[in-house]
Amino acid sequence: MKTVSLTIDGEKVTARQGEKVLWAALDNGIYIPNLCALRDASEIPAACRLCFVEVEGKEQPVTACTETVEPGMVVNTRGPSALRLARTAFELLMSSHPVDCAHCPANGSCELQKIAHHLGTKLKTRRFRKLLRELPVDSSSPVFIYDPNKCVLCGRCIWICRERLGIGVLGFAHRGFERVVTTFADEPIAESGCRDCGECVVVCPTGALTFKEQ
Ligand code: FES
Missing domain, CATH: 3.30.70.20 (Alpha-Beta Plaits)
Known part of the structure; x- marks a missing residue:
């Protein structure tokens, strides 16, 4: 199996050639918010828009679930532009999601709680009108x-x-x-x-x- 070396958040990591940045990061213990990505799926929906990262040399943030690793690539998962896009996507998502964690069986294991914590945002958003x-x-x-x-x-x-x-x-x-x-x-x-x-x-x-x- 051929591998490539790249840097994610200042850490040198290796990943399988052809791998997507999302899996390279997760496999190396670097969390990137994601909901719609499935490693074995033949098609990548890239629908949730939560996995934005910044890649050196690219003007705009890219979705980590669609971006293929390249040798020498430098990825920043905490760049301000990427986080801004991910936060907006998350707040939009939460504008139609009921927030009643105390009565939800998934409380404590819910990915939304983890993502909110990672992005430094709240589950209850005020930015967009709530529409349940x-x-x-x-x-x-x-x-x-x-x-x-x-x-x-x-x-x-x-x-x-x-x-x-x-x-x-x-x-x-x-x-x-x-x-x-x-x-x-x-x-x-x-x-x-x-x-x-x-x-x-x-x-x-x-x-x-x-x-x-x-
Ligand atoms: S994981 Fe959903 S867009 Fe990348």
Whole structure:
């Protein structure tokens, strides 16, 4: 396996040739906020816009999940322009996300809490008008609960169900603010062909999918 050497946040690291900066950083213990990236996925959605980094020689910040490592590359994950873009994306995301951590089963393990801490921002944003979706919660599965109001549309559950397990019960429906992860014909999970393996719950970064015993 060919490797390349690069510098991330002043640290010399090596990464597999062709690897994306995001994975090179995470593999070397350097955190970059991310929600929509999946290492094994054939397509990179680059949808969450949280993984901005600055690369020496590039005028604008780039998304770490799409940027391929180069020999001698110098990456700054804490540059002001990158952080500004990531904070804006995060605050926009949180403007349609209910914040009730005390009553959320994902409290303490939620990726949103981790990202807010990393970006030095709050979960409750004042910059954008709060617009909640108020969608019905699906408790029909014997194993887990799906609360679409807490979904960040990262697509991890869809990917694991379809690409990894070959089941394909979940998918995206609608566009824009109406966009949602749902079953075919929007039927309850229990009637969708779901096998209750719970793998989607494991990969969910928020409290959108939680085990009933949680
Ligand atoms: S992880 Fe890069 S845009 Fe979402």
